[in-house]
Amino acid sequence: xxxxxxxxxxxxxxxxxxxxxxxxxxxxxxxxxxxxxxxxxxxxxxxxxxxxxxxxxxxxxxxxxxxxxxxxxxxxxxxxxxxxxxxxxxxxxxxxxxxxxxxxxxxxxxxxxxxxxxxxxxxxxxxxxxxxxxxxxxxxxxxxxxxxxxxxxxxxxxxxxxxxxxxxxxxxxxxxxxxxxxxxxxxxxxxxxxxxxxxxxxxxxxxxxxxxxxxxxxxxxxxxxxxxxxxxxxxxxxxxxxxxxxxxxxxxxxxxxxxxxxxxxxxxxxxxxxxxxxxxxxxxxxxxxxxxxxxxxxxxxxxxxxxxxxxxxxxxxxxxxxxxxxxxxxxxxxxxxxxxxxxxxxxxxxxxxxxxxxxxxxxxxxxxxxxxxxxxxxxxxxxxxxxxxxxxxxxxxxxxxxxxxxxxxxxxxxxxxxxxxxxxxxxxxxxxxxxxxxxxxxxxxxxxxxxxxxxxxxxxxxxxxxxxxxxxxxxxxxxxxxxxxxxx
Amino acid sequence: xxxxxxxxxxxxxxxxxxxxxxxxxxxxxxxxxxxxxxxxxxxxxxxxxxxxxxxxxxxxxxxxxxxxxxxxxxxxxxxxxxxxxxxxxxxxxxxxxxxxxxxxxxxxxxxxxxxxxxxxxxxxxxxxxxxxxxxxxxxxxxxxxxxxxxxxxxxxxxxxxxxxxxxxxxxxxxxxxxxxxxxxxxxxxxxxxxxxxxxxxxxxxxxxxxxxxxxxxxxxxx
Numbered sequence: 001x002x003x004x005x006x007x008x009x010x011x012x013x014x015x016x017x018x019x020x021x022x023x024x025x026x027x028x029x030x031x032x033x034x035x036x037x038x039x040x041x042x043x044x045x046x047x048x049x050x051x052x053x054x055x056x057x058x059x060x061x062x063x064x065x066x067x068x069x070x071x072x073x074x075x076x077x078x079x080x081x082x083x084x085x086x087x088x089x090x091x092x093x094x095x096x097x098x099x100x101x102x103x104x105x106x107x108x109x110x111x112x113x114x115x116x117x118x119x120x121x122x123x124x125x126x127x128x129x130x131x132x133x134x135x136x137x138x139x140x141x142x143x144x145x146x147x148x149x150x151x152x153x154x155x156x157x158x159x160x161x162x163x164x165x166x167x168x169x170x171x172x173x174x175x176x177x178x179x180x181x182x183x184x185x186x187x188x189x190x191x192x193x194x195x196x197x198x199x200x201x202x203x204x205x206x207x208x209x210x211x212x213x214x215x216x217x218x219x220x221x222x223x224x225x226x227x228x229x230x231x232x233x234x235x236x237x238x239x240x241x242x243x244x245x246x247x248x249x250x251x252x253x254x255x256x257x258x259x260x261x262x263x264x265x266x267x268x269x270x271x272x273x274x275x276x277x278x279x280x281x282x283x284x285x286x287x288x289x290x291x292x293x294x295x296x297x298x299x300x301x302x303x304x305x306x307x308x309x310x311x312x313x314x315x316x317x318x319x320x321x322x323x324x325x326x327x328x329x330x331x332x333x334x335x336x337x338x339x340x341x342x343x344x345x346x347x348x349x350x351x352x353x354x355x356x357x358x359x360x361x362x363x364x365x366x367x368x369x370x371x372x373x374x375x376x377x378x379x380x381x382x383x384x385x386x387x388x389x390x391x392x393x394x395x396x397x398x399x400x401x402x403x404x405x406x407x408x409x410x411x412x413x414x415x416x417x418x419x420x421x422x423x424x425x426x427x428x429x430x431x432x433x434x435x436x437x438x439x440x441x442x443x444x445x446x447x448x449x450x451x452x453x454x455x456x457x458x459x460x461x462x463x464x465x466x467x468x469x470x471x472x473x474x475x476x477x478x479x480x481x482x483x484x485x486x487x488x
Numbered sequence: 489x490x491x492x493x494x495x496x497x498x499x500x501x502x503x504x505x506x507x508x509x510x511x512x513x514x515x516x517x518x519x520x521x522x523x524x525x526x527x528x529x530x531x532x533x534x535x536x537x538x539x540x541x542x543x544x545x546x547x548x549x550x551x552x553x554x555x556x557x558x559x560x561x562x563x564x565x566x567x568x569x570x571x572x573x574x575x576x577x578x579x580x581x582x583x584x585x586x587x588x589x590x591x592x593x594x595x596x597x598x599x600x601x602x603x604x605x606x607x608x609x610x611x612x613x614x615x616x617x618x619x620x621x622x623x624x625x626x627x628x629x630x631x632x633x634x635x636x637x638x639x640x641x642x643x644x645x646x647x648x649x650x651x652x653x654x655x656x657x658x659x660x661x662x663x664x665x666x667x668x669x670x671x672x673x674x675x676x677x678x679x680x681x682x683x684x685x686x687x688x689x690x691x692x693x694x695x696x697x698x699x700x701x702x703x704x705x706x707x708x709x710x
Contacts, residue, residue: 038623039590042614045623050631053623055549121547126582154498162495170498171505178509187648189640193659197637201543203644208577209524212585213517254491261505265512274559275585276574278520288512351555351589423563431566435592440619 009083010091011382013100017076018375018382020108022464024068025368029460031061033453040446051119059118059130065363066128066226067139068111073371074172074230075107075146080378081165081237082150086157096152103145110138122200126215128222129183132200136184143180147173164253168233171261175225183218209276213269220268227363229260231330231370232299238370238377239303239323243313244483248305252298259295263288270341273350282343289341296334303327318393319485322373325401329365333358348423353442354415361408364456369400372463377485379467385474387487392466400459406452414445528575533642533651534708536667537674537696540638541705544698545584548625553590556709569596579651591622598710603681606703611684625699629687633701635671639664675700678707 038044038054045053079100083090090097114135117123123130131139150173154162162170186202206214240247247253269277269285304327307313313320336358340349349355376393380386387393421441424432475488494501534542545551558564560571572595577583601609608615611629613622643659645651656667672691678700679691690697 039621042621042623050625050627053548053625055552055623058552059549121549123546123549124582125546125549125551125584127551127587151498160496161492162498162501167495167501167505170502171509174502174505175509178506178513182513187644189637189644192644192647193640194661196640196643196659196661196664198634198640201634201637201641203641203648204582207525207579207581207649208583209574210517210521211581211583212577213520213524215583217513217517258508261508262511265509266516268512269516271587274561275557276572276577278524281516281520284516347559347561350559351587355588422567423561425563431563435567436617436619439590439621 007083007087007089008091009080009089010097011080011378013090013097013104014076014079014378015382016104017072017079018378018467020072020104020111021069021076021371021375022467024064024072024111025371025460026457026464028061028064028069029453029457031057031064033450033457035061036446036453037450040443040450056119056121059123059127060115062128063118063130064115066222067114070226070230070367070371071107073374074169074226075103077230077234077237077371077374077378078146078150078169080382081234082153082169085159085163085165085237086153087159088153088157090153093152093156096149099145099148099152103142103149106138106145107142110135110142114138117200124184124186124202124204126183126204126211128219129180129215131184133184133186133188133202134200136180136186139180143173143177147177163237164247164257165233165237167257168229168236171257172225172230172233175221175229179218179221179225183214212272212275213277213281216271217265217268220271221265223362224260224264227367228264228296228330231326231367232256232260234370234374235299235303235323235327238374239306239320242317242319242323242373242377242483242485243307243310245306245308245310248302248308252302256295256298256302259298260292263292263295267292267341270346273341273343273346286341286343286346289338293335293338297331300327300331300334317484318390318397318487319373319376321397322369322376325397326366326369326373329361329369329404333362333366336361348419349415352415352418353411353445354419357408357411357415360411361404364400364404364407368460372460375463375467379470380474380477380485380487381480383471383474384477384480385470386477387485388466388469388474390487392462393487396459396462396466399462400456403452403455403459406448406455410445410448410452414442414449417441417445524574525578526575527578528573531575531578533579533645533653534705535674536635536638536642536671537633537678537701537704538708539641539705540633540635540671540696541701541703541708542584543638543641544628544633544702545705547698548628550594551584551586553586553588553622555586555589555593556595557585558593558595564593568593569599579645581645581649591620594706594709596710598707601706603678603703603707604683606706607682607684607687607699610699610702628698628702629684631698632690633696633698635668635696635701636664638701639667639671671696674704678704 035057185205188202190199266288269281270289273282418438421433421438558568558572610625613620646653675696
């Protein structure tokens with residue numbers, strides 16, 4: 001190939017993972033909406049017999065959105081962004097294409113089987129790490145194959161300097177690998193005896209307080225390296241590309257990246273404030289959570305300042321609107337988290353609905369918005385067609401933004417109400433409320449949250465429909481758009 | 489400049505990330521590991537039936553809504569009993585502290601709820617606690633608990649982590665067959681306090697419905 005000829009990128013894997021992102025996103029949000037409704041209307045627990053209770057479905061919701069939706073999106077965008085910033089096409093290496101396809105099928109089949117296993121109650125009960133050991137092995141294999149692809153593509157790159165997004169994908173790969181391996185260390189009981197009992201059952205290598213520490217070191221940082229790091233990697237690529245603006249500050253991106261790498265993992269113990277974990281660890285968790293505001297806001301501010309002088313694009317291009325909203329919600333979520341990590345605030349907030357509220361303004365407002373924006377940007381390039389409907393996109397934006405606001409406001413009120421009622425005492429120092437009083441009072445907020453789930457899911461269906469119509473009925477493009485995504 | 493060099497050398501870049509992200513785990517988790525593995529005085533590991541119950545607790549994912557961690561506040565000790573100690577959890581694999589209290593804490597539920605309360609409550613929660621949003625777990629009255637797996641778990645933790653189970657806990661089928669009557673005997677003591685005829689008959693047949701194991705586990709939470 002001539003050195004200055006335009007590269008033909010191979011998007012086949014990016015497309016496949018995009019389909020999975022939409023599929024798992026729909027399933028995960030559907031189950032999420034169902035369980036939200038169950039908390040408001042408990043009769044809905046009995047739709048599927050023993051398989052339909054809130055407790056069985058909740059891990060399916062979390063695992064499908066984490067390991068289904070988000071991980072698919074990470075893979076999809078990697079197989080798009082990776083080639084472009086490294087200036088090398090996947091098609092140049094048959095080996096990497098084969099590895100990528102094995103990764104896809106193993107991941108797809110593994111994710112479906114793992115979901116079914118949770119439905120049957122095969123679960124380690126460690127949050128966001130519920131898969132039992134056979135599925136853990138599949139996860140590790142998929143991850144190693146992805147690692148091959150990252151390293152391989154980097155190995156044959158033409159652009160010598162790694163672009164910022166690649167830093168984040170690399171960190172995502174390394175971080176999740178380390179966390180997942182250590183947290184899921186377990187001994188299968190079947191093989192530790194003469195084949196007694198169930199073959200899928202295992203016991204954790206850690207116990208009690210130690211298990212809690214390892215679990216929340218994992219749990220908190222699965223959020224870091226799954227919901228933050230790769231998503232920041234996405235916005236560092238897609239926002240400049242879509243807006244035609246250069247990143248505002250290289251130094252700020254350096255500070256945010258290395259700061260995030262160092263600080264994030266310390267904060268895990270803020271999930272264990274007031275527990276039996278030693279005091280100094282709790283204090284470290286609190287303190288580092290506050291420090292974490294710096295690198296988090298560093299990235300978000302870098303993104304917002306990238307739009308400097310070009311804010312008119314927010315009104316002209318709905319995709320810019322999605323990304324600006326995403327980084328704004330990232331700022332909200334990363335100031336809210338540290339506030340909850342202050343010990344006296346945590347005493348009220350912990351165990352209440354304020355926590356799911358916090359999680360969801362992060363994931364719904366930041367992660368899902370950024371993923372959808374990425375797919376909207378990639379679709380015309382991958383399918384060589386214009387986005388089907390700008391109008392639908394605008395409607396979707398407002399519907400889902402309203403949904404997120406309803407979600408977190410209702411859960412803020414619910415959480416603080418519950419936290420205050422648990423500790424309320426009368427003039428003689430006796431507890432004022434029985435536990436059930438603090439449950440029934442939440443009914444309206446649970447109902448509002450269920451409504452917000454329906455709205456958000458509807459928005460996601462509009463998104464999926466828009467992408468589907470883009471693929472099949474969008475106006476064909478003769479050449480790849482440079483910056484702004486064309487839309488009808 | 490150092491960072492420009494680093495960004496052109498992916499190997500060192502990846503090595504740099506790995507070093508920087510390892511600090512927290514090494515400095516925050518490792519130092520206390522041995523200390524946190526020390527049990528409180530007289531702590532006994534759970535019986536096989538209780539372990540089977542814990543696995544029902546895991547299977548139906550009670551952790552979604554119930555914590556097992558009483559924090560050191562007066563409002564919590566008034567409601568649930570003495571605050572939790574690290575040494576009480578050392579045989580818990582995994583830990584089941586939970587992160588959400590849609591329902592109340594259960595760490596000392598064995599002190600103030602009884603077998604028949606649980607029996608009625610698992611069958612129809614709102615009938616016992618009006619306004620409850622907990623689903624009924626009627627399937628636990630017909631599904632059988634996996635006591636063999638629970639036994640395998642006891643043997644595994646004994647061999648791997650020196651959890652103090654007696655010398656009769658061996659990983660052979662013969663040892664399991666020899667231990668099984670003890671599990672059934674304990675199950676019978678639970679079933680004696682229950683009203684459900686089908687449960688009593690099942691236990692008499694040598695079967696252990698899930699709810700029996702679960703109640704044995706909940707009663708052991710003290």
